[in-house]
Amino acid sequence: MSFTVFYAIREMRRKPMRFAATVLMIGAIFFCMTDLILLLESTSTARALAHAGDPTYTEPSRFHSASFLLLLSTHMLLMLAGIAILTDHKLRHDAEEHAVLRDLGVTKGRLMLLHTVENSTAFLIAFSLSLPFSVWMMSHFVLSLNSKLQGQALLFHIPYRALGISSALLFLAELLGSLLPFVLSRSAPIVSPHGTWDPTCAPLRMFHRLCHRRARGKRVSDIAILFVIQILPLIFLIAAFSFRPLPEPPYDxxxxxxxxxxxxxxxxxxxxxxxxxxxxxxxxxxxxxxxxxxxxxxxxxxxxxxxxxxxxxxxxxxxxxxxxDTYHRAQQASWKNTAHRQLLLLLAAVLFGAALLLLALILLSTLQRHGDSLEILYTLGLPKREIDRFFRRETLSLLLCSGALAFAIAAVCFAAMETEGGGTLPLTDILAAALVHPILQCLLGALLSHTAQRQFTDRHLRHNHTLGRE
Amino acid sequence: MEIICENLTKIYRQGDREDVTAVNDCAWHLPTGSITVLLGVSGSGKSTLLRLLGLQEQPTSGRILFDGEDVTALDESARARLRAHRIGFIHQNYRLIPMLSVEENILLPRRIIGQRCDEEELKKLAALLHIENKLANFPASLSGGQQQRVAIARALINHPPLILADEPTGNLDSGTKQDMIELFSKVHQLYSPTVVIVTHDHALTAIADQVYQMENGHPILRTR
The missing domain is CATH 3.30.70 (Alpha-Beta Plaits)
Structure with missing residues (x-):
């Protein structure tokens, strides 16, 4: 077995949670974007149904094509940014181990290959997991398009050209996504003697510095990851709410x-x-x-x-x-609507659970980074109670930063949602709906991280104490 | 392996701040199979000199010759290959990979050069270093002295002709330190590599063929 494969497998085996977290994050980005496209489809369905049989109704095809392309571009950008942040995060965590490998004579090329194998494997698994969902969505579009051509329905307004361009964009995004870890690794395959990495390419250096900039003592990348974790189930929830019961068609x-x-x-x-x-x-x-x-x-x-x-x-x-046949089509659309809503609620619930696990994992990893300072504080005589309090404060402020961002985004999303009458939701409803999720997540996250942190400090201090005795 | 440094200089540029000259016009000769101990206060440039010898950093000027070959003229890949095949590193804080077992850590340099290690050879080396019953463990479960033994085994597994040790006894208690010094001597008798030890610890001079003191970026020969 080659060194690269051996090392990558060992890393995945010894750090399965981190690997799973990477897969889940990338997969969630895929799901989230596909979900937004479904949201657009539902709007389109509702509009077409409301106007079925109305000969004066003109199709808003250009609007839909543009929205579709916009969503896919957002998908591309978000996915690239997500993968870039994850890769950057991973490189930072692995810097010290890779410095050892460098000392042992691993060449620049093999270090790059190692990064690529590790990150692209995570990417490919995430992509494979979300692929059935994406294929289902795409086939759904194609079938709708066919029925439109047969003069059966006017539910979807995605012309072939837009579909082609979108698919090409999607493919390009995924290709770029899988190459991104390679590009990032290439920019800094050789870590400094102190076990840190600093990209040599100017735009990546800027990105890296932005990620690692400390905003009031917190790394931007930590906040960004926590924010993504908080926002994903929220997006699914909002999407699920958008599948409202369809109005009964005025004609059969x-x-x-x-x-x-x-x-x-x-x-x-x-x-x-x-x-x-x-x-x-x-x-x-x-x-x-x-x-x-x-x-x-x-x-x-x-x-x-x-x-x-x-x-x-x-x-x-x-x-x-x-x-x-408006009546039967409405029934079918209503059934689809309910199925979409239930599917999205289920996914939101699964993501919510996964987000909590990830949250605890990321907070634990933040604490581990502080392991040395913890030990110094302990050695200097700071009581364990004070150390616990210090880390609880650290954790909560991180959670609040990302929670506030999640709240802001949720508020905007809810504000943009249309009510059944076509108006917007009342401000109090928007604020209440947007607040519930981040607050719940912050409370549960704080509880989980507090437990994880207590166990970590206990173990860390006991371990060092034992080593000291030896 | 014979090592010769010619007019070796390393300057760290610091932007607006004043440049730091860590190694200054250094001339140094390390005979084949010798043990050289390099003493010096913190910041005197001894670790930088060790990193230059380990090909981890490129000098600002000057040359390093390994058996007459100028290694400073080599590209990054060639330097990495040289590190893998001909240099063994031992660090103060061991720098073992936590996710690999002791056995996997020791065999890592072998894997890097794409070779297999026979069981007998591994067992022999592990027995020499008294870690034969720790091969399945992970580094976190070992004491400092045991981790240092694993680091030494990892440095020796490819039989490199040059061993570089940076404060190898820095994290060890006095009893373990004495064991480690004896171990160094034993390993040297068995494998006869050229050894360079950078340290604050004067006890290590007991096994040295030559002792240098790093002063103002120069290694100066010291009489014991």
């Missing part, structure tokens, strides 16, 4: 002029439809300028609805007019 079915053939509807069609049993409402649209019928909407009595829809379908069969 509709007939309108085919946009490609543009053949006017003759008077005989509304006359035939009018003879069907159980009609509650029948609305016929006349083209304002040319004087021919452009659309018909029908609503049936509840007990005769199924038969009525079938009768209208039979009348329009083999004619050049579009028949839309």
């Amino acid at each position: 079915c509709a007939v309108h002029v085919n946009q490609t053939l543009k053949q006017p509807i003759p008077q005989s069609i509304p006359e035939k439809i009018g003879q069907i049993e159980g009609i509650r409402e029948l609305e016929v649209f006349e083209h304002s300028q040319k004087g021919y019928y452009s659309g018909i909407r029908v609503k049936f009595e509840e007990e005769l609805r199924e038969a009525g829809i079938a009768a209208v379908s039979a009348i329009t069969e083999n004619t050049p007019y579009d028949f839309i």
Whole structure:
């Protein structure tokens, strides 16, 4: 087995939690972005349903394409930034061990390869985990597009070109993502004699310094990671809330002029439809300028609805007019909506649990970094109670920093959400909804980290005491 | 391995602040198979000189010759290969990889050069250093003296002709320190490498062929 593979496997085996954390973080970024795209799709569905059968409705296709591209670009940027932060974090943690490897004669190329193997493996696993979800989403789009082409539905407005560009962008992002650890490692494969690393490439040096800048004693990268951990389940929750129950469609079915053939509807069609049993409402649209019928909407009595829809379908069969079964489509969309909502709630719950574990892990790693200073403080006679208090304060301030950021983002997201009536949520609701999650997370995180920290200090001090005796 | 330093200088540039000359126009000769102890106060440049000999840093000017070959002219990859094949390091704080077992730590230099180590050789070395029953342990469960023995085993596993030790007894108590000095002597008799020891500890001069004192960036020969 080559040295690189041996070392990478040992590292993953001895530090499985950190490896799992990396996988989870990258995977979560994938999930989160896919989720945002689903959110857009649901908006599109709701709009199309609200206007089904309305011949005056024009598709906001350009808007949707632009939004879709924007979301994918955000996906790309967030993913790259996420991976860059994780890689930077990992390089910093591994600097001392890599300095030893360098002393033992590991070449620059092999150190780079080691970074690439370790980070790209995490990336590939995360990508494989989220792949089924992404494939499902993409196939969903393609199927919708096909049904649109067959004149069956107008639910999605993503043209082929936008889909192609988006897929290409997605692929490019993932390719760049997997190369990023390599680029970052290449910038600083040789650590300094003191076991720290400092990138040689100017833009990366700036990035590294930004990550390691200490804001009121806290590293920006620590806050950034905690923030991402806090925000991920929140995004899923917001997305789940956005799948509101769809309004009942005003009509059960509709007939309108085919946009490609543009053949006017003759008077005989509304006359035939009018003879069907159980009609509650029948609305016929006349083209304002040319004087021919452009659309018909029908609503049936509840007990005769199924038969009525079938009768209208039979009348329009083999004619050049579009028949839309709004009732069944609404039912289908409603079922999908509920399924999406439940899936997102489930994912939010899983992510929430995972976020708590990660939170404790990251806080523990922060504490471990402070291990030496802890020992010095202890040696200088600071009571253990004071040390505990010092680290609790440190942990809480970190949590509060990231919690405040998560709150701000959540508030903006909730403020941007539309109510069923089309307005915005009241300010008190926005603040309350945005506060709940960070507060809960901070409290649970503080509790977990406090327990972890107590165990750590106990173990650390006992270990050093034992070594000292020897 | 014979080592010759010619006009070796290392200056650390510090931007706006004054430059620091850690090693200044140093000329030094280390005969093959000798043990050299380099003493000096903190900040005198002895660790920098050791890092220059270990090819971890490049000199600002001057040359280092290993058996007549100018190693300062080599590129980074060639220097790394030389470190892997011909130099063994022993550090004051052991610098073992915590996630690898004792056995894996010792065999790491072998893996780096892509060679396997036979069981007998490992056992022999472990027995010499009295760590034969600790091979499956992880560094965190060993005492300071045991960790230093593992570090020595790791430095010796590739039979390098040059061993560089930076304060090897710095973290050890007096009893363990004496054991370690005897161990150094025994290892030297068995493997005959050229050894350079940087230390504050005068006890190590007992096994030295030559003792130098680092003053103002120069190693000055001291009579014992």
